[in-house]
Amino acid sequence: MTRKSPYTRTHSPFASSIENVSRRRFMQWSALAAAAGFLNFPVEAAASVPGKVAAVPLQSVRLKPSLFLDSLLVNQRYLFELEPDRLLHNFLQYAGLPPKAAVYGGWEGDTIAGHTLGHYLSALAKLYAQTGDAQARQRIDYIVAELARAQAQDKDGYVGGFTRKNGKGVIEGGKTVFEEVRRGIIKGSAFNLNGSWSPLYTEHKLFAGLLDAHELAGNRQALEVLERVAAYFAGVFDTLNHEQMQTLLDSEFGGLNESYIELGARTGNPRWIEIGKRLRHEEIIDPAIAGKDDLPHRHANTQIPKFIGEARRFEVAGDPDAAAAARFFWETVVARHSYVIGGNADREYFQQPDTISSFLTEQTCEHCNSYNMLKLTRHLYQWTPQARYFDYYERTLHNHTMAAQHADTGMFAYMMPMIAGGERGFSDKFDSFWCCVGTGMEAHAQFGDSIYWHDERSLYVNLYISSTLDWQERGIALQLDSGIPDNGKLRLQIDRAADNAPRGLLLRVPAWSGGRFALHVNGREQDAKVEDGYLPLVRAWKAGDVVEIEFDMPLRLEHAAGDESTIAVMRGPLALAADLGPVSEPYDQPDPALVADASPLAGFTALPQPGRFLAAAARPRPLTFVPFFSQYDRRSALYFKRMDPQQWAQEIARREKANADQAALQTSAVDMIQFGNEASEKAHKLASDTSFGGAYRRRECRDVRGKGFVEFEMKGSDRPLALRLRFWGSDKGRFNILVDGKLAVEVKVERGNVIDFVDREYALPHALTRGAKTLKIRIEPQHGDTAGPLFGGWLIPA
Incomplete structure (x- = not known):
């Protein structure tokens, strides 16, 4: 109890x-x-x-048709496609019980396994509170019961799904990590602790999921399971002095501090609050x-x-x-x-x-x-x-x-590219399970949680998401119909107002409206004054009362923090982006710009579809602007350089010179390798260990970490040679360049202030290159440091 x-x-x-x-x-x-x-x-x-103030309980809010309800339903579909037994696999296996289903892939197949189950519990709990869906409640009860069954196998109350790779490379249960910590063994880095990937972060997700299952789905067993596992970890922390605890906290631990403090608030047990304070x-x-x-x-x-x-x-x-x-x-x-x-x-x-x-x-x-x-x-x-x-x-x-959620598939993006022409990479249903998949499940299950707030006397409407409110505790029911983000029109109708209903109704006046709006109550225009960002309406509300508002939604420009020449186009709450075509077609063009003597918005023309505009000021050609969020399968440009015609002419000249310089480098080079490009790396017989190919700022690259290396062949020359490597200007690292197995150059790259690609040349000893038709070049980090990312290598005359 x-x-x-x-x-x-x-x-x-x-x-x-x-x-x-x-x-x-x-x-x-x-x-x-x-x-x-x-x-x-x-x-x-x-x-x-x-x-x-406090949020009105999520259970009192239901969403009406809108893009938010669509999103919640797509997420609900995905949540019910997932199999709890597969997410429970590690929890049972490492408790000595036979798993009921195979473990999922992606991160769930790594030592961070188990984090998704905590997110999943939270998402189901929020979905249940938001919709009352019985299947969500059934899944919560089942998962908690299975966790309790696994926990019963451990005399200390431990339960967890993460693992660790020991010194022999064998994967074992995560409890061994914290039994070592209990003995004062704390070997870690930002994302590794004693061979496990962020184990405290992973355990926090379970803590948070159990707290949500208890609060939002009324599962009392969740709190029982949580208190036992919390006691186990608290016992580990008790063995650490202050310095050891701070060393432990150098490794990612998520919001474990919040969970302990919340557990203390929930149970009235001050021990949990004190543990939270230590974290x-x-x-x-x-x-x-x-x-x-x-x-x-x-x-x-x-x-x-x-x-x-x-x-x-x-x-x-x-x-x-x-x-x-x-x-x-x-x-x-x-x-x-x-x-x-x-x-x-x-x-x-x-x-x-x-x-x-x-x-x-x-x-x-x-x-x-x-x-x-x-x-x-x-x-x-x-x-x-x-x-x-x-x-x-x-x-x-x-x-x-x-x-971050694909509107059709329900899958989630990890990153949201701000680069022009970027592509959102969405998760796979059963073989990704990144951190952002877990948070995505939660984020798209709870849109009603922040629409309505209250103090003792008033009801605040902070988000204009179409919804119904039936707040029985305070005797008020209403409907909110919102045209936002397509237009600024709102309609709020009171369906029930008892004697204890709030008399004050505070409607947020969005900053994007510029304070311009038209207000009607029961059809009569009102001359209301904005106070602290809200429209305060005070009266004895009764069923049938209707409040209507139309906020202005002008186009406007916002500049990036610290740079007034880099701008984005906004309308209402939405960022608008230029549509650059489908992701199925590669994009390798220079960034577009907005060019005008005065405001570029003067050249924007509204199109028939709401929120779409044709921008004549875009260069090198006019572009169609659309809501950024909707570009799931499209490439887009969100930020633009703002230029006048003279600046644009100078920019064209700069781009032409850069192209000419690159062409000259290609012509003068004895050989060139494009790191991260499969064909180029294969042609140069590239071999590597602990290195990763990728792309950054639309350029392919490869970086090398720790004790890894990258080795490749390049054509030789009788002339003295230098290796030119391309870096990103603010990166740093230390590495060695070897030629045919012999040390040629020790490199130390300090983090610079250049926010651009930079080329650095390293002269190779002529004794190592003279007369060789082929050179085997090896790049390896020093002392566990990094080499790269490397964006290209050119062998050039010294």
Whole structure:
């Protein structure tokens, strides 16, 4: 039987004692942030106080027909195609029980196996709360019962699906990792701990799934299973001193801190809260408390859940430092590290602030990042309910979340390319199971969770998603019909309003409307005043009352943070992108631009289909602009350089010169290898170990890591020779170049400030190349470092 918790999501017993401390800290930080030039809200919006508002329970909301309901139904179909027994395979096998079905492929076939089951539990729980689907509840109950059966085999209460590869290369159960940690053996890196791929991250997904199964599907057994496994890991952590714990936290641990604190809030057991407090990564959190952006070159999604945990720590334990850290992180990421779709990071890492225009690549915007940023947004909104939080939330939901799920197949994208002509790579049903597949399952099962919010007196409408609300606790039922994102028209009808129904109705005025709207209540035009981003309507509501609003949806330009010459086109909440053709056709053209003496928007003409425009200002030819999210099987351009006609002429000349320089290099080279290109590598008899081919900024490449190598043959020459290698300017690494097995050059590449491809030449000792018709060149990292990515190699006269 779960004990009633003294902590809840809407009230902290510490709130009154911390409010003044929180306000002082927040005001100090706000002044610093404002001076830095990126604080976007009034300093007067002061103290963070948990529980000022709360979301209406998801169970009270049902979606009406819209692109969001379509998405949820496609996701529901996929969730029911998956087989729980296949996701449970490792949990049973490593508990000594016979699995009932084969394990899935992809990441589920690696040492991170088991993470998907936790996501799957959360997705089913959210789907059940959102729809009441009985099959979702049945699957939850079955999975939890099977986990309990596996757990019963372990005297310590451990249950998990991840594995590890031991020193002999044998795959074994993941518990061995933490029995080593218990003995003080902590050998790891950012994504590896004692031979297992992010095991704490993986276990966190199970924690989160069990918490959701308990809260949203009413499964009491889930909490019983969770408390036993939480006790096991807490026992491991108890053996570690502070320094050892911080070393452990250098490896990715997801939001395990949040889960422990939530478990404490749920059960009233302070032990879990204390464990959650210990899972605080000081190297990351402390700079944020001090107002320092220490994010560049850190893995983005490793950090975001740490701050969600800090937010929950503030709400439950009343720590104002935790609130300061979470708020500073959110402000910094949204204002200085985010793309126009709300996503962040390139190649999964934060770059320098205000430089996103230099990182428009095919490896931007991991979907997990945005999913977790929306979770963090919900927390901050609860403390200071400002409309701007949902301006960000709405933007990200429409432009990244909706883009990350293929509308027809229901499959999920890992990255969301910001490069012109990029292609979204979608998952396979049963052989991918990336992290972003798991978060995708969750993201597309819960669209009703943030539409309606409330305080003691008022109901807030923050997202304009067609839906019904039947909130029996407060005696109100209504219907919301939304034309957004196609148009700005909204209709809200009250179906029931009891005496205890909220009298205040606060409708968010989206920033994209410019504050321009027409409002009618029961057919009569109203002259309402916007307050703090909301239209406040206060009256004794009754059944049949109708509120109608039409927001302006003008086209507008937004520039990339730190670069006013790089722009995107927006309409309402949507980012618009130029359609560059189907993904079935390769794209190798230079980036298009928007060229005009004045605003390029003057040349945009609306097309018959809503939200589509023909842009005469696009160069080198006019282009059709469409909603970015809808380009599932199309290539598109989202960001453009804004130029006047003279600048465009200069750009054409620059491109012609670059082409001529490349042609001259090809002509003068004795030989050339295109790394990452199958035909070129085969022609040069390339062999490698621990190296990976790929593409970055539409150029093929290969990188080499750790103790790996890449070796290939090139034509020789009697002349002295140099090897020219092409890198990305901000990458770094250390490696050796060998010729016919003998060391030729030791290379140290420092991270530079050049945001472009750079060529570097390395003279080869003539004694190693003289008279050879064929040279065998080998590149191998030094001391476990990296070589590359390498984008091309040319053997040229020295």
